[in-house]
Amino acid sequence: MIYAVVNTKGGVGKTTTAVHLAAMLSRKGSTLLIDGDPQASAASWAAWRRETERTPSPTTTVLAGKAILSEGKGLAEKYKHAVVDAGGRDSPGMRAALLLADRAIIPIGASNLDAAAMDDLLSIVEDAKQFNEKLVVRVLLTRIDPRTKDTGEMLTYLEEKGLQVLKSKVCERVAVRRAVGEGAIVQEVGKDGNAVAEIEAFFEEVTK
Template sequence: MILALVNQKGGVGKTTLALHLAGQWARQGMRICLIDADPQGSALDWAEQRAAEGHQRLFGVIGLSRETLHIEAREQAASVDHVIIDGPPRVAALMRSALIAADLALIPVQPSALDGWASAEIVSLVAEARSFHPGLNARFVLNRCDPRTLIARHARAALADRQPAPLITGIAQRVLFAQVMAQGRLASEADPGGPAACDIARLAAEIMAITR
């Protein structure tokens, strides 16, 4: 499977989700390659910090912020179980290439009107990519929200009326995610079985269920 996390709006949590999904599947014994397609290189920075801290390498992280990403991602997929693409914000050509490569495009959005407006652009890009890659599946994932709040319920209701459809699993706003990212670690390493790790485990399981 090639999974691309994409949204033209920055700061929605693409890198955090990409790294945590990669770690979840790697810990289950799968061979994972994470492609950092964002020129900012946050996933690469995380991998460098992890190595500097002496933590075990769980999966490979490579930088590929080129418009030939759809070709190179498929080449990488031949030697691993899953490729995860951490997509760039605001670079339409790179994002289009990531979408053409992907089996599933995951679009993280936060529970705010601003994110809703920004997501309209990526929905248009998904539709465009499907003209080249009709098998592309796409889903929203509600990220960085407390499911108990009124704004989260409103956001989920709004997404339910849109295409692509949202995943059932959402990821709550948790301080632990920010803490471990700065350390080159994962939530499951800092607090195994804790709420953040359980959120990621449920998300990873739902993705696997819809891509079988």
């Protein structure tokens, strides 16, 4: 199964979602993590992970633009699971990731700014579906304020756009940010039970 974590917007939690998904999948079988973002944040995470000798780990590679499809396809076939962290703004790369993937995960925050930035994303997703009929698209609400759980308006908006939203949500949690900054996932740091439960619920739902 190939997953692509995509959004044209930066800072929504793509890399955080991708590295958590890849590290959790690597517990189940061989996993490839394709860093498709020119900023190479997933590759930095992988380097920190090697330094701290955490296991199990996905194999990580960096690909840009159309190579995410042309090279990513052959590489992904050698693994049980693959996850693409498709960088913001790089639409050739994002398109390639959406053509490669079986499942696309779109992390978004709950603010109006996140909604306003979605139109170009939606047209890229619609184009991809024309060529990739197997593609299943799910939205993941991320970086949600745990005090307010203020997602009602966003859910209505997404429904109007015909997008399916995962039931699991990931709140803004310091432990999540810190874990990724250490080459870990939040389970491995183990300081925030709520964060762990959210990430595990996301994993169960998205891999089901």
